[in-house]
Amino acid sequence: MKKIFVLIGSRQKSGNTSGFAKSITEKLDEDKFTVEFAYPQDYNISPCAGCAKCFIRAKCVCSDDLEKLHAKILESDIFIIASPVYLHYFTADLKRILDRSAWWAHTLRLQGKPVVVLSTCDTNGHKTVTKPLSKIMTFMGGNVIACANAAMFPSQLDNEEWMEEVSGEIARRIEKYADIPHESNADIEKLFTNMKTAVSMQNVRREKYNLDIKLGEYDFWCDMGMIEYESFEDYLKEKYKSEEVVV
Numbered sequence: 001m002k003k004i005f006v007l008i009g010s011r012q013k014s015g016n017t018s019g020f021a022k023s024i025t026e027k028l029d030e031d032k033f034t035v036e037f038a039y040p041q042d043y044n045i046s047p048c049a050g051c052a053k054c055f056i057r058a059k060c061v062c063s064d065d066l067e068k069l070h071a072k073i074l075e076s077d078i079f080i081i082a083s084p085v086y087l088h089y090f091t092a093d094l095k096r097i098l099d100r101s102a103w104w105a106h107t108l109r110l111q112g113k114p115v116v117v118l119s120t121c122d123t124n125g126h127k128t129v130t131k132p133l134s135k136i137m138t139f140m141g142g143n144v145i146a147c148a149n150a151a152m153f154p155s156q157l158d159n160e161e162w163m164e165e166v167s168g169e170i171a172r173r174i175e176k177y178a179d180i181p182h183e184s185n186a187d188i189e190k191l192f193t194n195m196k197t198a199v200s201m202q203n204v205r206r207e208k209y210n211l212d213i214k215l216g217e218y219d220f221w222c223d224m225g226m227i228e229y230e231s232f233e234d235y236l237k238e239k240y241k242s243e244e245v246v247v
C-alpha cells in the first residue's frame, strides 16, 4: 500500500480546503492507497522560539508533537499540503509548522518526495499561497508534481465540472508518481549545488580554525550520503536502487 499524508492548514475539517483535497483522494484506488488527513488542532505545535538551534542540530530543541508530524510526512509516499488563503498567504497554523521545520530547507529533507500543493480562496489570492508553498516544498527537496487553487470566484469550488477535471488530473499524477522512484527537477538541482557548497564551506571553516562546533546540517548531508554526489538526480538514482530506503 502507498501512503498519502494530507496536511490541511485550515481548522475546518469539513471546510473547502479539506473538500478539495478529498475530491482528489477519493478518486484513488482504495486497494492501493491509504490516506490520512491531519489538521492543525490534531497536533500540539508551539511557535518557533527563534533560537536557530535547529540549523546546528538538524532537529528542533522544543519538545511537542512536531516530530510525530514530521514522521507522518516523511513516511508518506505522496505528501499533500493544502491551505486556505488568509489575507493573501497561507494560514498562521501552517506557517508555524513550516517555521519549526526550517532546517529541512537546508537539507532537502523531503528527499525528492512527490508533493501536491493546494489552496482555496474566495475571490483573490489565487496564487498567493500555491506559489510560496511550492517554493518552500522545493527548498525542502520535495518534487512538486501538482499545484492548484480552487476559488469561489470564478466559480471553481462549487463547479462540479471544474472540480472533476482538476482533481482527476491530480489523482492521475499521484497514481503515476506513487509507482516510480523519487525524481529530481531543475529547481532542486540548483538548490542541491548551492546548499552542498554552503554546508561544505561551514565544515571547511570548522576544520581550518579547529572549531569545536556541531554542524548538524553538514552531518545530515554526510549521513544521508548526499555530500558524495555531484547531482541530486544521481543521488536519488543510487538511493532508490536498493530495497531499503532511509527517509
Ligand SMILES: Cc1cc2nc3c(=O)[nH]c(=O)nc-3n(C[C@H](O)[C@H](O)[C@H](O)COP(=O)(O)O)c2cc1C
Pocket (backbone or CB within 6 Å): 010, 011, 012, 014, 015, 016, 017, 018, 084, 085, 086, 087, 088, 089, 120, 121, 122, 123, 124, 125
Ligand atoms: C481570516 C480569513 C482570511 C481570508 N482571506 C482571504 C483572502 O485574502 N482572499 C480570499 O480570496 N479569501 C480569503 N478568505 C476566504 C478563504 O480563503 C476561503 O473561504 C477558503 O476556501 C476557506 O477554506 P476552509 O473552509 O478550508 O477553511 C479568508 C478567510 C478567512 C477566515
